[in-house]
Amino acid sequence: MSTPDHPELKPDAVEAPDSILPDAPPPSIDESVDLPEPEAHVSVGEKLLEMRNITLRFGGVTALDGVDFAINRGEILGLIGPNGAGKTTCFNVMTGVYQPTDGTVWFDGKKLGRRKKYQITRLGIARTFQNIRLFPEMSALENVMVGADARHKTSVPGAVFRLSPRHFREEREGRERAMELLRFVGIADLAHAAARNLPYGYQRRLEIARALATEPTLLCLDEPAAGFNPAEKAELMDLIRAIRDQGYTVLLIEHDMRLVMGVTDRIVVLEFGKKIAEGTPAEVRDNPAVIAAYLGVPEGEPTDVA
Numbered sequence: 001m002s003t004p005d006h007p008e009l010k011p012d013a014v015e016a017p018d019s020i021l022p023d024a025p026p027p028s029i030d031e032s033v034d035l036p037e038p039e040a041h042v043s044v045g046e047k048l049l050e051m052r053n054i055t056l057r058f059g060g061v062t063a064l065d066g067v068d069f070a071i072n073r074g075e076i077l078g079l080i081g082p083n084g085a086g087k088t089t090c091f092n093v094m095t096g097v098y099q100p101t102d103g104t105v106w107f108d109g110k111k112l113g114r115r116k117k118y119q120i121t122r123l124g125i126a127r128t129f130q131n132i133r134l135f136p137e138m139s140a141l142e143n144v145m146v147g148a149d150a151r152h153k154t155s156v157p158g159a160v161f162r163l164s165p166r167h168f169r170e171e172r173e174g175r176e177r178a179m180e181l182l183r184f185v186g187i188a189d190l191a192h193a194a195a196r197n198l199p200y201g202y203q204r205r206l207e208i209a210r211a212l213a214t215e216p217t218l219l220c221l222d223e224p225a226a227g228f229n230p231a232e233k234a235e236l237m238d239l240i241r242a243i244r245d246q247g248y249t250v251l252l253i254e255h256d257m258r259l260v261m262g263v264t265d266r267i268v269v270l271e272f273g274k275k276i277a278e279g280t281p282a283e284v285r286d287n288p289a290v291i292a293a294y295l296g297v298p299e300g301e302p303t304d305v306a
């Protein structure tokens with residue numbers, strides 16, 4: 001099966017949120033499922049990931065400009081800001097898609113340096129994408145198994161003895177773990193349907209299950225509520241909390257303020273590539289710089305209201 005080091009097997013963006021299974025029941029999470037305990041050197045409450053003075057330029061565009069913030073182990077951190085503020089670029093720097101022009105990212109006590117995407121996955125950072133990226137022809141279960149493969153390196157003897165009893169046992173265990181994840185996110189009843197045929201909300205949850213299959217310490221969710229109605233957003237909040245309650249640390253990019261304010265412990269706000277605020281949801285909501293960034297400042301008014 002594929003791994004992130006096989007570029008020919010990159011997942012496709014699943015385009016239209018249409019479905020041939022419109023009558024699937026609304027997903028309902030199963031909190032009785034015990035996920036593997038995330039591993040990390042730092043303790044709960046300590047800095048798990050730290051962006052230190054990160055600058056990233058694309059030609060003349062400064063996408064990130066001296067950004068500093070930390071994500072503490074065990075928290076749900078929101079990353080918000082108007083369109084083009086640099087949120088997705090932060091994810092891309094944390095996951096090895098881009099190298100910063102300046103600054104350093106630390107994760108679990110190590111510099112990320114020039115590690116490749118699959119090495120960062122193995123360190124314990126997983127993400128979902130703004131535009132869903134699944135293997136559309138594979139079943140939901142197989143998509144999750146691909147996630148697990150991305151974490152577990154196949155050794156040379158393992159590859160040679162692919163048909164050994166051990167291989168079959170590992171395959172069966174991987175399948176069982178993948179089913180557990182589908183149960184956890186509430187979509188196990190469609191485990192064998194092709195990803196492209198799943199209802200849109202199921203596809204979003206499948207992406208989360210696949211990211212969890214890499215056994216991350218830090219899970220980064222990029223606009224997971226995009227296209228959701230209020231009921232689906234409420235269910236998503238329950239899922240995010242359940243993920244945190246299993247010991248995972250969550251970084252959430254989301255435009256829906258009600259969701260962000262309702263589910264996060266702290267929020268970092270970016271505007272034009274700079275951090276303009278950081279604090280609890282209540283602190284951020286009342287911060288004049290944040291209000292100005294979102295509502296626009298009337299002409300002639302001072303903009304340095306932070």
Ligand SMILES: Nc1ncnc2c1ncn2[C@@H]1O[C@H](COP(=O)(O)OP(=O)(O)OP(=O)(O)O)[C@@H](O)[C@H]1O
Pocket residue numbers: 058061062063081082083084085086087088089090
């Ligand atoms: N590969 C790239 N090449 C050139 N410019 C880029 C690239 N990626 C991002 N940018 C620019 O960097 C800035 C930050 O973009 P980014 O996608 O991180 O913003 P965002 O806060 O995630 O926005 P949105 O909420 O609209 O998704 C934008 O000006 C964007 O046009």
